[in-house]
Amino acid sequence: MLPLDTKARVPMSTGSPLLKVVDLRDFSTSSLPVSRMALDLRATPDFAAATELLDLPWGALLPPDGHKWPATVPWVSLEGDSRITKSGDVIELDPIRQRVAVRYRRGDNGNVLFATERCNSYCLMCSQPPRDVEDGWRVRQLLDLIELVDPDEPSLAISGGEPTLLGDGLVDVVKRCSETLPDTHVHILSNGRLRDPLLHAKFDRLHPNLSWGVPLYGDHYGLHDYVVQSEGAFAETLRGLYALQAARQRVEIRVVLVRPTFERLAQLARFIWRNLPFVEHVALMGIEPVGFAKAHQRELWADPADYSEILRDAVDILDMAGIPVSLYNLPLCSIERSLWGHAAKSISTWKNDYLPACSTCSVKERCGGFFSWITPAWTSRAVAPILDA
Amino acid sequence: MSNALMIVGATTLGALATEPPKGPSDLSTLAHIDSKYATVLSTSLNAGRQNLYAGHRSHSSHRSHSSHRSHSSGSGSSYRSYTPPATYTPPPSTYTPPPSTYTAPASRTRSGASSSGSPVKHQSLESTPSATSDGMHKAQTLQPSTLAAPDSERRDADQLKLLIMRVQAALYSKGYDPGAIDGILSPQTQSALRMFQLTYGIKVTGTMTTPTLDALGVRL
Numbered sequence: 001m002l003p004l005d006t007k008a009r010v011p012m013s014t015g016s017p018l019l020k021v022v023d024l025r026d027f028s029t030s031s032l033p034v035s036r037m038a039l040d041l042r043a044t045p046d047f048a049a050a051t052e053l054l055d056l057p058w059g060a061l062l063p064p065d066g067h068k069w070p071a072t073v074p075w076v077s078l079e080g081d082s083r084i085t086k087s088g089d090v091i092e093l094d095p096i097r098q099r100v101a102v103r104y105r106r107g108d109n110g111n112v113l114f115a116t117e118r119c120n121s122y123c124l125m126c127s128q129p130p131r132d133v134e135d136g137w138r139v140r141q142l143l144d145l146i147e148l149v150d151p152d153e154p155s156l157a158i159s160g161g162e163p164t165l166l167g168d169g170l171v172d173v174v175k176r177c178s179e180t181l182p183d184t185h186v187h188i189l190s191n192g193r194l195r196d197p198l199l200h201a202k203f204d205r206l207h208p209n210l211s212w213g214v215p216l217y218g219d220h221y222g223l224h225d226y227v228v229q230s231e232g233a234f235a236e237t238l239r240g241l242y243a244l245q246a247a248r249q250r251v252e253i254r255v256v257l258v259r260p261t262f263e264r265l266a267q268l269a270r271f272i273w274r275n276l277p278f279v280e281h282v283a284l285m286g287i288e289p290v291g292f293a294k295a296h297q298r299e300l301w302a303d304p305a306d307y308s309e310i311l312r313d314a315v316d317i318l319d320m321a322g323i324p325v326s327l328y329n330l331p332l333c334s335i336e337r338s339l340w341g342h343a344a345k346s347i348s349t350w351k352n353d354y355l356p357a358c359s360t361c362s363v364k365e366r367c368g369g370f371f372s373w374i375t376p377a378w379t380s381r382a383v384a385p386i387l388d389a
Numbered sequence: 390m391s392n393a394l395m396i397v398g399a400t401t402l403g404a405l406a407t408e409p410p411k412g413p414s415d416l417s418t419l420a421h422i423d424s425k426y427a428t429v430l431s432t433s434l435n436a437g438r439q440n441l442y443a444g445h446r447s448h449s450s451h452r453s454h455s456s457h458r459s460h461s462s463g464s465g466s467s468y469r470s471y472t473p474p475a476t477y478t479p480p481p482s483t484y485t486p487p488p489s490t491y492t493a494p495a496s497r498t499r500s501g502a503s504s505s506g507s508p509v510k511h512q513s514l515e516s517t518p519s520a521t522s523d524g525m526h527k528a529q530t531l532q533p534s535t536l537a538a539p540d541s542e543r544r545d546a547d548q549l550k551l552l553i554m555r556v557q558a559a560l561y562s563k564g565y566d567p568g569a570i571d572g573i574l575s576p577q578t579q580s581a582l583r584m585f586q587l588t589y590g591i592k593v594t595g596t597m598t599t600p601t602l603d604a605l606g607v608r609l
Contacts, residue, residue: 024570028559029606034551048561050571053554 001372002350005101006084009077011060012095018103018141019059020148023087024048035059036148038076040087060093076100090148104149110348111149111156113142115163115170121191122229123215125258125293125300130161139169146176153181157213159189164199171202178207185209189254192240193233200243211250211280214241217261219271227258238275245278252281257330259302262310269314273321282318284311285346286329288371289378297377304334305382311335315342332367334380340366347371361385433600438609440599442552446574552607553578556597559605560585 019038022030027039038060041049054061054069060076061069069075076093078084078100085091088106104111116138119130149156156177163170170188177186186207192214194200203210214237217227221234244251253272255261261268265284272282286304287293293300304311311327318325327339328346335343345368353372358364363386370379550572557567560581568577579595586593589604602609 023562024558025562028555028562029608031608047568048570050569052550052571052573053569056551056554 001353002081002083004084004105004350005099006081007079008093008098008100009075010093010095010098010100011071011074011076013060013074013093015059016144017093018144018148019091019093021062021085021087021089021091026087032148038062038091040085042082088150090145103145105350106150106153108349109155110350111153113145113156113158113173114138114160115142115158115173116161116165118165119160119162119191120165120193120195120230121162121233123256123292124227124229124296125256125287125291127288127291127293128159128161129291136166136169139166139172142173143176146173146180149181149184151181151183153184155185155187156181157187157189162191162193163188164190164193164195167196167199168202171199171206174203174207174210178210182208185211187211187213187252189213190240191215191228191233191237192244193236194240194243195236197243200240200249201247203244203249204247211252212244213252213254213283214244215254215256216268216272217255217258218264219267220264223260223264227261241276241279251276251279252283253279254283254285256285256287257302257304257307258287258300260299262302262307265307265310266313266317269317269321272323273317277321277323279323282323282325283328283346284314284325284330285327287378288329288373289375290371290373301378303380303382304330305380308336312339315339329368329371331370331380331383332363333361333384333386334382344368355379355383357383357385359385360387362387363389434603434606435599435609438599440597440602440609442549442609443596443598445549445553446579446596552597552609555607556582556602556605559607563605 015035018036020026020030020032020036021040022037023040024044027034027037030037034056036059039053039058040062042062042064044064054073058074060074063069063075063077065082067075085100085102086106089102090104092101092103094101116135117131117133118135119126122130158170158173166173174186174188177184186209188210190212192212215228216224216237218224218234224234224237225231241251253276255265255268257265269282272279287300289297315325315327325342326346327335327343330343332340332343343366345366347368347370351372352369353374354364354367354369355374358367358369361367553574554570554572557570557572557578560567560578561570563585565581565585566577567581568575574596582597582601583593583595585591585605586595586601589601591600591604592598594601599609
């Protein structure tokens with residue numbers, strides 16, 4: 001696990017707070033203006049970096065450890081793990097709090113464009129509890145960030161909060177992605193609730209490689225509305241799913257395996273088969289034990305070892321329907337071997353860890369492991385090293 | 390103009406260089422043959438771009454290199470020895486126009502309109518599409534006024550310096566030794582360029598020709 005932000009020495013600056021970290025190689029090939037770059041000299045020997053180089057109007061400079069430069073040079077020094085950022089990343093400088101945050105990490109599997117803190121649902125297990133703040137400024141920042149992402153980045157997620165609350169701002173963000181990063185798959189994590197009947201139609205043919213991940217927690221409104229703690233959500237989400245289908249969008253259904261949902265998972269799978277046959281993928285996901293989930297552990301926790309039959313039934317139904325299905329956030333030792341083929345290494349590297357028990361496991365490399373904030377209360381009793389795979 | 394410069398550059402270099410490849414050695418012949426089989430991008434990086442710097446060979450020929458951002462004129466000073474300028478010297482307020490032989494680049498004399506007569510603000514001499522799209526801007530850029538010249542000259546010099554630094558950084562990161570990354574096409578940098586060109590089967594000039602920039606991954 002590598003944190004996403006750190007304390008740092010950050011100069012006061014009037015320039016853009018978002019900067020592309022470049023080493024000498026990336027500097028030489030980049031076509032960005034130097035004012036949008038942070039030159040990383042941490043691995044550059046003394047002789048190479050001449051005063052003339054330092055005097056370019058850099059957004060920032062990262063000196064080698066221990067070096068201090070005059071205040072006329074916009075140098076940034078990071079505390080803690082030096083691997084927190086490397087060439088290719090995008091960092092955000094916060095001179096007020098004297099912090100540096102990594103907004104894009106080259107090579108990471110979980111880069112997110114964070115759309116908003118607001119949400120119109122209030123899910124029992126929300127890992128990113130919403131805040132009712134006016135943060136429309138994020139749209140402009142995302143438009144900036146997108147320009148600094150590697151053009152060969154395979155995949156980005158747009159998440160929040162509820163991204164569709166940005167309205168046309170979300171359309172602008174996706175449009176910018178299609179202009180600047182046409183080869184990057186973009187996945188919007190949205191609750192799908194249809195509020196503005198015209199919004200979803202605007203995504204028709206907007207982007208060459210766009211898909212939506214929409215959660216569904218039950219085959220019945222009572223169950224779904226309970227899990228998302230919002231009356232009418234089930235109906236709105238279904239209308240949203242059909243609006244996305246009408247706008248020719250690719251849709252993935254995401255099911256977090258909280259206990260009430262787990263208990264009716266087979267019925268939910270059948271519901272998807274019958275009513276949402278156009279979905280291109282279903283992800284069945286273990287709970288992330290953070291945020292609101294921690295407050296509702298007793299109501300939500302379901303040990304996959306206790307539900308192995310239901311899990312197999314649900315996967316079988318979706319298989320039969322021809323809908324690809326994956327299992328996220330479920331360690332291999334907690335599920336039947338016949339389901340291993342569906343298990344994905346789904347946890348972003350910055351919050352991914354393994355338990356001491358995993359050290360002797362023979363399938364550790366194939367296994368997604370655990371969220372870094374795992375506690376015994378959220379650990380399946382089936383967790384044990386697999387020695388005979 | 391750039392072609393003429395390049396030829397002059399190449400011949401002078403052959404005479405001045407510290408370690409010139411004397412004649413077509415076996416190695417460069419081999420590299421030349423090899424280059425036919427080298428992977429070529431379907432569109433080269435700098436295809437369709439005009440390389441005004443291909444002939445540039447040293448810093449001594451340009452007075453404009455003492456740009457406002459480089460208060461230290463010496464090359465190779467490193468950040469260990471970094472000392473802030475004791476006194477900042479602002480750019481000269483009175484500018485002596487370039488020698489009377491100054492001729493505006495051909496691309497700018499094309500439309501031949503006369504000056505609009507409006508007070509000349511600092512206007513870019515670069516004939517960028519955005520600047521020439523507007524009629525008034527066009528008229529202004531046509532008249533290299535005594536005020537506009539130093540700014541654009543400095544900008545050109547800064548552009549060149551930045552390009553040299555990027556070439557030096559590219560050489561450095563590919564394992565060559567261009568010396569300090571200082572934006573000066575020093576003998577050491579030229580030597581590194583020649584080594585690079587030799588290895589990549591590019592015409593050995595010691596200058597920043599377009600094929601060299603393409604191979605280095607440096608965009609014009």
